[in-house]
Amino acid sequence: MEIATLKPSFTRKLNCRGYSPMHLALEKKHYGTARALMTLDPEVIRVRGREGYTPLHFVAGEIMEAQEELQELLAEFLSTCKSSIEDLTNQCETAVHIAVKKGNTKALEILLGWLKRVHLTKILNWKDQNGNTVLHIAVSGQQQLPTAVFRQRQLQAGQQQLPMPVSGQQQLEIIKLLVGYTNVNAKNFLNRTALDIFQKSVHFDEDVAKRLCQRSASTLSLSQFFSKELTAFEKYTYFFRIQDEATRNIILVVATLIATATYQAVLSPPGGYWQDSSLNPPNNSSVVTANSSGIAVEKPHQAGNTILSGFRLYKFVYLNSTAFFVSIASIGVAALSLWPHTHIVSFSLLIISGAYCVFLVIEFPKSDRTIGLILGEFFWILLATTLWLPFLLWPMHIRVLHRVDATRRRLSSILGSKE
Known part of the structure; x- marks a missing residue:
C-alpha cells in the first residue's frame, strides 16, 4: 500500500502472468488489501488482466454461498465503479455472463439487484462472441461450479482438475431469476432462442419452458431496424x-x-380586479361613478373579476x-x-x-x-x-x-x- 501511494501507476501494471496487484490480492484472499487499492483508485477495478478478466469478473465468478466477505466485495465494486459493469473479457462476456456460466446464484442475485436499482437491466441482453445472452447460457446447461479463473489449471494424479457441472436445480433457479428481465426472443449467432436451446437441455422443465414462451412480435436485427422507415415518434x-x-x-x-x-x-x-360586487348600476348613465370607497362602478360585476x-x-x-x-x-x-x-x-x-x-x-x-x-x-x-x-x-x-x-x-x- 505504501508503494501504491507513492507510485499509483504501479497498481495498473500487470506481471508476467498477466495479473495486476488487485487480481493477486483477490486470488490470495487478501480482501483488505483489495479494498484499500479500490479506495486509492476505483479504476483499478477495471484493469483487464489475463484473458481480459477484470477484478469484477473474478469476484463474480468466485462467490460461493458461504463467502459473505466476497459477496460484500462484489457489492462494493459495483457501488464504487458503476461503469465496470460494461467491461468485457476476450470472449466478450460481462460479469453477469461469468456469474451465470459459473453457476453463481448468489452473485447473480447481487448483480441483478444492482442492475435493477441503477436501471441497467439492458446489460442482461448483451451478447458474447457467440451471440449468447446470459439467458442462452443459463438454459444451455453448460454452466460450471466456481473455480479460480486466474489460477493455472493444476494436475492431480496425472489428470486435469476440471470444474463440476451445475445441478439441474441450480440451473432452474438461475433461469427463473433471469426470466422477466431478459429478452426471451433474442437469437444467438446460430439463430436459436433460449427456448430452442432449453428444449434440448437434459434439465428440461415444463414450467420454465412456459415462462420462456413469451408472446411477442418477431425480432429485428440491427440492420433490419435501420433499414425500416422511421417510426411516428422518430419523425x-x-x-x-x-x-x-x-x-x-x-x-x-x-x-x-x-x-x-x-x-x-x-x-x-x-x-386589476373589482374589490366589491355591484348588481344595480346607475340607470341611463354611461358615465363612470364612484361609490363611497372611491371604487369605480359602471356595470354589474362580481368581486374578483x-x-x-x-x-x-x-x-x-x-x-x-x-x-x-x-x-x-x-x-x-x-x-x-x-x-x-x-x-x-x-x-x-x-x-x-x-x-x-x-x-x-x-x-x-x-x-x-x-x-x-x-x-x-x-x-x-x-x-x-x-x-x-x-x-x-x-x-x-x-x-x-x-x-x-x-x-x-x-x-x-x-x-x-x-x-
Whole structure:
C-alpha cells in the first residue's frame, strides 16, 4: 500500500502472468488489501488482466454461498465503479455472463439487484462472441461450479482438475431469476432462442419452458431496424429536435422568462380586479361613478373579476395567451431531445397550462365568461395536442425497439453520456 501511494501507476501494471496487484490480492484472499487499492483508485477495478478478466469478473465468478466477505466485495465494486459493469473479457462476456456460466446464484442475485436499482437491466441482453445472452447460457446447461479463473489449471494424479457441472436445480433457479428481465426472443449467432436451446437441455422443465414462451412480435436485427422507415415518434422528434446544445439553452432561458412573465400577467391583469360586487348600476348613465370607497362602478360585476372587459380584455387575453402557450410549447420541444427522461417536464407543462386556462375562466366577468371559456379551451387543446403527442407515440416506438435484437450497446449510451 505504501508503494501504491507513492507510485499509483504501479497498481495498473500487470506481471508476467498477466495479473495486476488487485487480481493477486483477490486470488490470495487478501480482501483488505483489495479494498484499500479500490479506495486509492476505483479504476483499478477495471484493469483487464489475463484473458481480459477484470477484478469484477473474478469476484463474480468466485462467490460461493458461504463467502459473505466476497459477496460484500462484489457489492462494493459495483457501488464504487458503476461503469465496470460494461467491461468485457476476450470472449466478450460481462460479469453477469461469468456469474451465470459459473453457476453463481448468489452473485447473480447481487448483480441483478444492482442492475435493477441503477436501471441497467439492458446489460442482461448483451451478447458474447457467440451471440449468447446470459439467458442462452443459463438454459444451455453448460454452466460450471466456481473455480479460480486466474489460477493455472493444476494436475492431480496425472489428470486435469476440471470444474463440476451445475445441478439441474441450480440451473432452474438461475433461469427463473433471469426470466422477466431478459429478452426471451433474442437469437444467438446460430439463430436459436433460449427456448430452442432449453428444449434440448437434459434439465428440461415444463414450467420454465412456459415462462420462456413469451408472446411477442418477431425480432429485428440491427440492420433490419435501420433499414425500416422511421417510426411516428422518430419523425416527430426529427421535425422538432434542436441539435445544437447552445441554441437549445438559449431557447429554454428565453421561453422560461416569457412563460413566467405571461403567467404573472394573467394573475395580475391590467386594471386589476373589482374589490366589491355591484348588481344595480346607475340607470341611463354611461358615465363612470364612484361609490363611497372611491371604487369605480359602471356595470354589474362580481368581486374578483377583472375590471378590464370587452374588446380590450379579449385583445389582452389573446396576445398574452399566445405568448404563454408558444413559450410552453418551446420548452416542451427543447426537452424532447432527451425524451423519455424528460417526460415529467411535459407533464408539468400540461398541469401549469391547465391552471392558466382555469384562471382565465374564473377571472373573466360573467358577461364575457363564454368567450373566456372558448379561448381557454382553444389554447388548451392546441397545447395539449402538442405536448401529449410524445406520450401517445412513445409506446408504439418502444414496441419496435423491444423487437431489435442487437449484439450489445456500450454503457455510455445507456447512461446518457455525451460521448
